[in-house]
Amino acid sequence: MIMARETLLNIILFALLPVTALIAWGLDEPYIITLATKAAILALAGVGLNIALGLGGLISFGHAAFFGIGGYAMGILASHAQSYAPIMEVPFLIEGTKSMPVIWLVATLTSALAALAIGALSLRTSGVYFIMITLAFGQMLYYFAISWPAYGGEDGLSIYLRNDFPGLNTLVPLTFFSICFAILAVVLWGTSRVARAPFGLALSASRQNAVRVETVGIAPYRIRLVAFVISGAVTGLAGALFADLNRFVSPTMFSWHTSGEIMIFVILGGVGRLYGPVAGAALFILLEHILGGLSDFWHIYLGILLLLVVLFARGGLIGTLVGREVAHE
Numbered sequence: 001m002i003m004a005r006e007t008l009l010n011i012i013l014f015a016l017l018p019v020t021a022l023i024a025w026g027l028d029e030p031y032i033i034t035l036a037t038k039a040a041i042l043a044l045a046g047v048g049l050n051i052a053l054g055l056g057g058l059i060s061f062g063h064a065a066f067f068g069i070g071g072y073a074m075g076i077l078a079s080h081a082q083s084y085a086p087i088m089e090v091p092f093l094i095e096g097t098k099s100m101p102v103i104w105l106v107a108t109l110t111s112a113l114a115a116l117a118i119g120a121l122s123l124r125t126s127g128v129y130f131i132m133i134t135l136a137f138g139q140m141l142y143y144f145a146i147s148w149p150a151y152g153g154e155d156g157l158s159i160y161l162r163n164d165f166p167g168l169n170t171l172v173p174l175t176f177f178s179i180c181f182a183i184l185a186v187v188l189w190g191t192s193r194v195a196r197a198p199f200g201l202a203l204s205a206s207r208q209n210a211v212r213v214e215t216v217g218i219a220p221y222r223i224r225l226v227a228f229v230i231s232g233a234v235t236g237l238a239g240a241l242f243a244d245l246n247r248f249v250s251p252t253m254f255s256w257h258t259s260g261e262i263m264i265f266v267i268l269g270g271v272g273r274l275y276g277p278v279a280g281a282a283l284f285i286l287l288e289h290i291l292g293g294l295s296d297f298w299h300i301y302l303g304i305l306l307l308l309v310v311l312f313a314r315g316g317l318i319g320t321l322v323g324r325e326v327a328h329e
Contacts (some may be wrong), residue, residue, distance in 0.1 A: 005322040010275045013318075014188075016282060017043075018181055025174045033173040034245070039285040040180045041241045046265035046277025047187055048234030053263070054272035055195060056227045057207035061259050062118070062134030065141050066232040068254035069114050070107035070239025072145065075157045075249035077103050082160055100165045100179070103240055111236020112229050119228035123221060135256060142254035156250025163244055180241055184278075187234055192274055194230070203227050235262070264302070268309060270316025279317045 017036050024032035045067055052058040080087050080096025088094040097103065122133040146154045162170045170176050194200045206213045206220035213220050243249040252258065261284070268283055269276030287305070291298035313320040 006273075006318065009318060009322055013275045013278050013282075014185070017278075018177075021174060021177045021181075030173045033177050035285055035289060037173070037177040037180050037245055038242075039282045040177065040184050041238055041245060042262070042265060042284065043278040043281035044180070044184045044187060044241065045235050045238035045262050046269070046281055047184070047191055048231050048236075048238060049262050050266050050272070050274075050277050051191060051194070051234065052228050052231035053266055054276070055200060055203050055207070056224050056231075058123075058224060058228060058231075059131050060134045060228075060231075061131050061256065061263070062136070062138035063232070063235050063262050064254050064256065064258035065118065065134075065138040066111040066115055066235040067239035067242070067258055067262065068138075068141060068145065068251070069111045070236030070241075071243035071249040071253045072151065072157075073107035073110050073236070074103050074163070074240040074243040075159060076151060077106060078159045078163055078244075079151070079157055098161075098163045100163045100170070100244070103163060103244075104237055107240035108233045108237045111239070112233035114236075115229045115232025116225070119225045119232070123224050123228065135259070138254055138256060138259055142251050142256075145251035145254055152250070154251060156248055156252075159243075159247040159249075162247060176245070180245075183237070183241070187237075188274065188278075195274070199223065199226070264306060266316075267306065268316055270318040273316065273318045276316055276318055283317060 017040055021033050021036040024030070024036065045063070048066070049060065049063050052060055052063075076087065077096045078098055081098045082096070086093055086095045118134065118137045122130055122137070125133060145151075151157045162176065164170060165179060168175050168179070170179070195204075202213065202218050203223050206218070206223055210220040213223075239253060243253070265277045265280035265284055267280065269278065269280030273279075284302070287302055288298065291301050309316060
């Protein structure tokens, strides 16, 4: 019964963002479409973290590192394309590009490589040590970006026009939303498949009892490292989309505040729930839109809500509505 209720709720959540965007398009409200796009992108970042946190039990407080790497991958490639200056000439020529698919590929691969390096070190620890090491890497990249004057330093880097997708006008808000939502849908489908695959089952088992998993010949370290790399790659892709949405990238994408917000999406929606990040990101954007217009200190109310969820609704929004049993539908 819980499975059926969660499946129905997941269908409603999946339809919520496109329905909102279509209604806003009909009412000629491009700002609402932009909010729906932002929710879809942040949900994608939350899905990335949820692979590590929900499936693997890895409490990473440094996922802003991958979010920022994806953002800067977009910013660097697009800025060189708009200035017609190559990124590198020696030993071989590397030029900028405005092509979204190329930017997504570079952002995903760069974030995955960073996650491989960070994970290889941080996963040798556990508990609070793992949390602090991931946080440290994020902060290192944050201060590096601040001290990188070639790409704006502390002021960030502006991109004049949104990047291109073959056959589509990405400057139309509904078109760009459709692109972001399609990517979110594909990643959700892929995450669902991973969770049900032998790899996902082994990852879940290593979260529950790593010693038992090791006794049957499975190395928890390797499984967690692969999950961490996939998680970082997805979050990096979200960072590239977020930078493209704003046409701006800055060191704040690396900050611990960003890591905290991504974790809030997962906690609000439900840790380990496939559509938890979607529900959490949509709720976060809704609160920001409504409460942000009432007070500059709306995060206080968000903090109270988060406290209530942690104390009384540990399954998050989805868990409260359908029950606490975790089901990846």
